Amino acid sequence: MSRSRTRIAIVAPASRLTQDAAREVGTLAQSIYPGIALHFHPQCFFSSGHFAGTDDERTAAFLDVANDPDFDAVWFARGGYGSGRIAERAVAGLAPASRAKTYLGYSDLGFLLAALYREGLTVAHGPMPADLKRAGGEAAVARGLRWLVERAPDALEPHAAEDSPAAAFNITVLSHLLGTAMEPDLAGHVLMLEDVSEHLYRIDRAIFHILSHRHVRGLRGIRLGRVSDILPNDPDFGEDEEAIVRGWCERFGIAYLGRADIGHDVDNKVVPFGRRP
Numbered sequence: 001m002s003r004s005r006t007r008i009a010i011v012a013p014a015s016r017l018t019q020d021a022a023r024e025v026g027t028l029a030q031s032i033y034p035g036i037a038l039h040f041h042p043q044c045f046f047s048s049g050h051f052a053g054t055d056d057e058r059t060a061a062f063l064d065v066a067n068d069p070d071f072d073a074v075w076f077a078r079g080g081y082g083s084g085r086i087a088e089r090a091v092a093g094l095a096p097a098s099r100a101k102t103y104l105g106y107s108d109l110g111f112l113l114a115a116l117y118r119e120g121l122t123v124a125h126g127p128m129p130a131d132l133k134r135a136g137g138e139a140a141v142a143r144g145l146r147w148l149v150e151r152a153p154d155a156l157e158p159h160a161a162e163d164s165p166a167a168a169f170n171i172t173v174l175s176h177l178l179g180t181a182m183e184p185d186l187a188g189h190v191l192m193l194e195d196v197s198e199h200l201y202r203i204d205r206a207i208f209h210i211l212s213h214r215h216v217r218g219l220r221g222i223r224l225g226r227v228s229d230i231l232p233n234d235p236d237f238g239e240d241e242e243a244i245v246r247g248w249c250e251r252f253g254i255a256y257l258g259r260a261d262i263g264h265d266v267d268n269k270v271v272p273f274g275r276r277p
Contacts, residue, residue: 006149007037008073009065010129012044013090014108015080016052017130019045025129028138029145036149041065044077051082059086059093062112067095072102073148078130079107084173087115088181094119104128104148107196107264110173115182117167117273125168125192125262126155126270140266147270157192157261157269164220168192168262168271171227175206178213184273187218190257192271193245194225196264200237203227204244211252221255226263 010022022040029036043061046053053061065074076083090112103116103123113123127144131137146152153161160166167186171193177183193210195203210216227241239247242259249256261269 006033006073007039007071008075008145008148009039009041009068009071010044010075010077011041011061011065012046012052012077013058013062013086013112014052014076014082015050015078016047017044017077021130021132024132025141028132028141032142032145033149036145039065039071040077050080052077055082055085058082059090062086062090063093066090066098066101066103067093069097069100074101074103075144075148076103076105076109076112076128078128079105079109081108083109084111084177084182087111091115091119094121102148104144104270106168106262106268107170108173110169111177111182113273114169114174114177114184118182118184122272124270124272127268131266131268134266136266140268143268143270155270157271159190159192159223159257159260160269160271162190163275164188164190165273165275166190166192166271167273168194168225168260171195171203171206171210172198175209178210178216183215186216188220190220190223191216192223192225192260192262194260194263195227197229197231198227199231200233200239200241200244203241204237204239204248207245207248211248211254217252217254219254221257222249223257223260225260226265228264
């Protein structure tokens with residue numbers, strides 16, 4: 001696709017984006033790709049309690065951009081919470097034009113990424129516009145843009161270029177979506193996991209649940225991204241996050257492949273789901 005004419009729609013299936021953040025992302029995008037067309041759906045700025053609009057409004061906005069053949073990509077505005085509430089209904093409303101797009105996001109958007117991937121669409125775990133508000137967040141947003149526009153190799157998580165298909169999720173989100181209609185087939189995949197603001201006992205519980213699930217047993221292996229802002233455990237849990245994942249991998253006979261360069265931070269790299277073309 002032409003860099004100058006790439007059209008990217010931004011929508012918020014979970015929490016809302018601020019107008020200031022949208023303006024700053026637009027300015028950054030123009031500085032990198034003059035002429036690029038970013039379309040912030042008005043729903044990004046809606047407010048309904050915790051969410052960027054009601055479930056119906058968020059579903060309708062997602063389908064507006066997913067089914068519009070004029071857009072090359074759909075970029076999810078930010079995480080928070082809410083995409084799982086609409087993912088099944090949203091996917092049921094997809095039209096043929098939705099299959100020609102790339103979908104990018106992470107964190108809570110794992111619910112939608114999983115549901116879309118299950119349907120055979122092109123999705124990736126990676127930076128979102130709201131990351132601009134982090135210290136140094138311009139680099140993260142630029143990385144997401146460069147991957148959406150030109151598939152920049154340096155935007156990728158280093159191991160995503162390997163032969164095995166890959167997928168990446170927030171640990172808590174993946175734990176909650178397994179067993180639902182959103183669950184993707186991860187057989188043969190390298191699964192990359194990350195999380196933020198959880199107790200280690202919750203990480204342990206979630207990893208147990210993920211690896212206990214029968215549809216996850218066929219993994220090629222697991223890589224662990226960053227588990228940041230860990231909440232204090234009383235008493236001390238006694239293991240760090242890597243020891244937790246290593247231990248459960250050993251119990252279930254799943255290969256632990258080392259670390260991954262993903263996380264809730266400005267260094268978060270892009271992980272396209274499936275095999276790279």
